[in-house]
Amino acid sequence: MAKQYDVLFRLLMLGDSGVGKTCMLRRFTESEFDPSHISTIGVDFKMKTLEIDGIKVRVQIWDTAGQERYQTITKQYYRRAQGIIFVYDITCKSSFLHLAKWASDVDECAPDVVQRILVGNKCDEELMRQVTTDQGSKLAETYGMDFFETSASTNRNISESFTRLAELVLQAHKRHVDVLLGSLDDYLETAALEEEKGGQDAEDNAQRSCVC
Numbered sequence: 001m002a003k004q005y006d007v008l009f010r011l012l013m014l015g016d017s018g019v020g021k022t023c024m025l026r027r028f029t030e031s032e033f034d035p036s037h038i039s040t041i042g043v044d045f046k047m048k049t050l051e052i053d054g055i056k057v058r059v060q061i062w063d064t065a066g067q068e069r070y071q072t073i074t075k076q077y078y079r080r081a082q083g084i085i086f087v088y089d090i091t092c093k094s095s096f097l098h099l100a101k102w103a104s105d106v107d108e109c110a111p112d113v114v115q116r117i118l119v120g121n122k123c124d125e126e127l128m129r130q131v132t133t134d135q136g137s138k139l140a141e142t143y144g145m146d147f148f149e150t151s152a153s154t155n156r157n158i159s160e161s162f163t164r165l166a167e168l169v170l171q172a173h174k175r176h177v178d179v180l181l182g183s184l185d186d187y188l189e190t191a192a193l194e195e196e197k198g199g200q201d202a203e204d205n206a207q208r209s210c211v212c
């Protein structure tokens with residue numbers, strides 16, 4: 001049976017309530033946009049398989065509640081993430097200012113190797129903009145992160161940002177992935193040879209025991 005994926009990575013979405021995390025995730029995984037806002041309770045996740053450099057990467061993307069009252073729950077997920085998307089809303093200055101808090105929480109709880117990117121969502125709302133592209137890009141530079149302005153509504157840069165994070169995680173874990181894929185290929189090759197040999201032995205035995 002064909003392998004469905006080679007590696008599985010866990011990505012986490014963080015940011016204030018209402019910045020559009022759930023909409024971004026639905027746009028990426030289901031190609032849909034729902035303009036209603038139903039706050040996430042605790043955490044939720046969706047999966048998608050990407051192909052990067054010939055490797056089938058399955059991403060499990062955790063969508064966390066932005067509301068303060070769920071943070072004891074959501075913080076428990078930081079430790080197991082390999083990649084994090086920090087999201088703010090370009091029409092909401094406070095969501096941009098709160099990034100410092102989100103980033104310091106991650107520094108406290110997440111592993112050092114965790115890969116991060118910064119996303120300013122709702123870039124279709126140009127007239128309502130409160131955070132300039134330059135401010136977003138400078139903050140990303142300060143944190144050493146890649147930066148995207150996205151719109152879950154128009155689909156701008158949605159796939160690009162999730163895929164970029166998956167690429168960064170893949171690069172960071174490349175050595176382990178190579179070892180894993182190497183041993184998996186060896187295993188599959190050996191299993192195939194043994195199956196072939198088994199078939200040949202059975203044929204030989206059948207020929208030996210044949211009396212006609």
Ligand SMILES: Nc1nc2c(ncn2[C@@H]2O[C@H](COP(=O)(O)OP(=O)(O)OP(=O)(O)O)[C@@H](O)[C@H]2O)c(=O)[nH]1
Nearest residue numbers: 017018019020021022023035039040066151152153
């Ligand atoms: N114009 C515009 N509106 C958006 C966009 N993304 C999300 N929204 C709207 O923003 C509101 C909040 O979106 P959600 O995805 O529910 O926000 P969230 O960050 O998941 O919120 P919590 O679950 O409370 O943390 C909804 O009314 C969406 O329709 C976008 O790209 N453009």
